[in-house]
Amino acid sequence: MRTPDELRDLVERYLEELALTPELGGLEEAVRYGIVGGKRIRAVICLAVGEAVGAEPERLLPAAAEPERLLPAAAALELVQAFSLVHDDLPALDDDAERRGRPSVWAAYGEDVAILAGDALLAEAFRLALSYPNSGVARELAQATLGMIGGQYLDVKGETADLARLHRLKTGALFSASVACALAAANVPEREQAPWRAFGDELGLLFQIVDDILDGDGYAAAEGAERARELSDDAAARAQARLADVDGDTSVLEEIVAGLAARTS
């Protein structure tokens, strides 16, 4: 089993070496700029789930046994995440001129190029997801993307009264997909997926609450910092409990959950 850091390095190298569609031409520079940076949490989760289900010897899934086989799915998740950030940063949406300490894509390349670069990131994500023999990875990705867009719409329109629904869409959908895409890529049978999917749902909630605690908004603003910390501890405990329900070596995923709960940036 590889450590989370080793899995992250794998993703990072894969994204750096990823060949984009030649037809994008000069747009490629802005697309690559939009991929740089970030902790690759979603990709790491995807690879770790792949290792966990592949590590069960009696299942004999060669596709899942090597994390390399999960890399297109993991990278596709990061491209969808990058697509959403590139578009959300636009002046008409969140109007963020900075992202991860440097100009956001529109600030660096102009709004026109940023709109097209975001579109290209989404289409490239599907191209990668469609490199599997079955279409399950791409299906999970489409569903998650539509959820994210619905969540961003609620946010843009200020319909933030139902914070749980907003976050389930805006953040949770892609975390759940990080798990679901690994299951699809590894051909885990439907009947064995329930505890894994429950795990994915808890992960998204955990990530969001900790995010809000670090930023002092969302759950932390609505419930107070102390109560938000209780909520994140509960989500982490439920995520660990779900891992206890699945077959396979989940030690790396347990470490990821603990890391998400304890993260300070």
Add this chain to the structure above:
Amino acid sequence: MRTPDELRDLVERYLEELALTPELGGLEEAVRYGIVGGKRIRAVICLAVGEAVGAEPERLLPAAAEPERLLPAAAALELVQAFSLVHDDLPALDDDAERRGRPSVWAAYGEDVAILAGDALLAEAFRLALSYPNSGVARELAQATLGMIGGQYLDVKGETADLARLHRLKTGALFSASVACALAAANVPEREQAPWRAFGDELGLLFQIVDDILDGDGYAAAEGAERARELSDDAAARAQARLADVDGDTSVLEEIVAGLAARTS
């Protein structure tokens, strides 16, 4: 065999009744607004190719025999076309406040909603394309979408010296996909696809040259109206010749080619 008008009615009804992903919530109105109107040429071509390949009795392809089975692919093509129009109309790109005689999506709903509605149209297109057992339709769609985006980038950047390349990407890619998606949905074997694909490439060129003649720009501006008419006649003749190379009843497609060559709006 159904006439082009009957095929268009089929698509129109399918799009009207299409259930969108519930998670889009209030964004659905703008997404539906973005789908309204247009001649549905790409969808009609897709359905007509499906009928032509399904009409060959010895192939025994039930999936292709009913045009209804091609409808998700045909609708997905229209959603990708709608996505590109919604984003291209944005102030940062072509800045068109009007589309088909009424306010464009951003003019009606705001730029923020238009960006998200375009994103949703693209993701919904993939969701539809992924409703087939094989992932060929979605793969063709991803490739065409990336080509379109690359073409729009050339246009935005004023890199219009190579008019043929620009149009092959911006318009041709989705016309070619209209044919290719039908082949994929109908499981036409790779070895029989070459003349069909050549036909699809001619269709896109034909459509674009006639468009330029009607608008007085592009090919018509670069080559003169008379020469542009010769070029469109040549493209139509080549398209008809390609149809003569394929098996199946291509009478409806011949009618579509003649209609594209003679259209006045």
